[in-house]
Amino acid sequence: METATKINVLKGEEIIPYIDEVSAFRIRYFREFPYLYAGSLSYEKEYMKGYSQEPQALLIVLEREDGKLQGFSTGMPLTADSDVVKDACQYFRKAGYDTDNVYYFGETILVPEQRGKGNYTKIVQERERVVKEMEYTRACFMAVKREETHPQRPADYREPGPIFSHMGYQPTDVEVSFNYPTVLPDGASADRDHQMVYWVKSL
Numbered sequence: 001m002e003t004a005t006k007i008n009v010l011k012g013e014e015i016i017p018y019i020d021e022v023s024a025f026r027i028r029y030f031r032e033f034p035y036l037y038a039g040s041l042s043y044e045k046e047y048m049k050g051y052s053q054e055p056q057a058l059l060i061v062l063e064r065e066d067g068k069l070q071g072f073s074t075g076m077p078l079t080a081d082s083d084v085v086k087d088a089c090q091y092f093r094k095a096g097y098d099t100d101n102v103y104y105f106g107e108t109i110l111v112p113e114q115r116g117k118g119n120y121t122k123i124v125q126e127r128e129r130v131v132k133e134m135e136y137t138r139a140c141f142m143a144v145k146r147e148e149t150h151p152q153r154p155a156d157y158r159e160p161g162p163i164f165s166h167m168g169y170q171p172t173d174v175e176v177s178f179n180y181p182t183v184l185p186d187g188a189s190a191d192r193d194h195q196m197v198y199w200v201k202s203l
């Protein structure tokens with residue numbers, strides 16, 4: 001039987017009680033393609049603390065009725081005084097984009113059982129409703145770019161680009177290289193560069 005889920009919106013310090021669970025979730029699911037991120041729990045907790053310290057930051061959670069986390073999406077104003085958006089804001093400015101009234105979305109991850117059921121649509125609609133209420137007029141996020149022939153690409157991998165386009169986001173010509181600890185084909189980890197592309201939408 002299908003388990004009922006609900007979406008909750010947490011803002012600023014309301015995120016604090018979720019830091020441990022979301023951090024563990026990030027470590028687990030970011031190891032997978034396309035991220036291949038071999039992160040550490042202590043770093044992730046610090047990173048999520050950054051969201052909880054920004055009053056206009058958002059954590060949108062998809063939860064089962066028993067409270068079990070099924071997915072999440074993060075965000076904060078692009079010009080917030082936070083390490084979370086410092087680089088993103090700089091890249092946008094360097095590329096000639098106006099950063100005023102732009103809201104930055106971090107990552108969205110759903111557990112595999114909750115994918116392909118329209119949950120992303122519900123999360124995006126909810127986060128955009130809240131962001132518009134805060135009077136932001138544009139949204140952006142960054143997605144990792146992977147070649148078709150990547151050796152770690154699963155055979156059943158669904159490229160999320162068409163989903164982002166369906167939700168009204170467009171890829172920009174702003175591409176940046178990020179270096180982070182990466183899961184390698186043999187399961188070991190080492191620092192590697194990854195190309196990221198910025199996507200934008202007028203709200």
Ligand SMILES: CC(C)(COP(=O)(O)OP(=O)(O)OC[C@H]1O[C@@H](n2cnc3c(N)ncnc32)[C@H](O)[C@@H]1OP(=O)(O)O)[C@@H](O)C(=O)NCCC(=O)NCCS
Nearest residue numbers: 107108109110114115116117118119120121160162163166
């Ligand atoms: C990427 C991800 C967030 C998408 O969420 P999802 O809920 O599985 O997305 P869905 O398949 O339900 O699709 C969402 C919408 O896009 C539409 N869509 C799906 N595939 C599409 C395609 N190829 N072309 C056009 N539209 C498409 C769906 O119809 C749905 O729209 P609707 O609700 O208006 O019908 C989710 O699969 C996930 O967590 N993946 C792993 C992590 C990841 O890659 N995250 C990327 C963002 S950081």
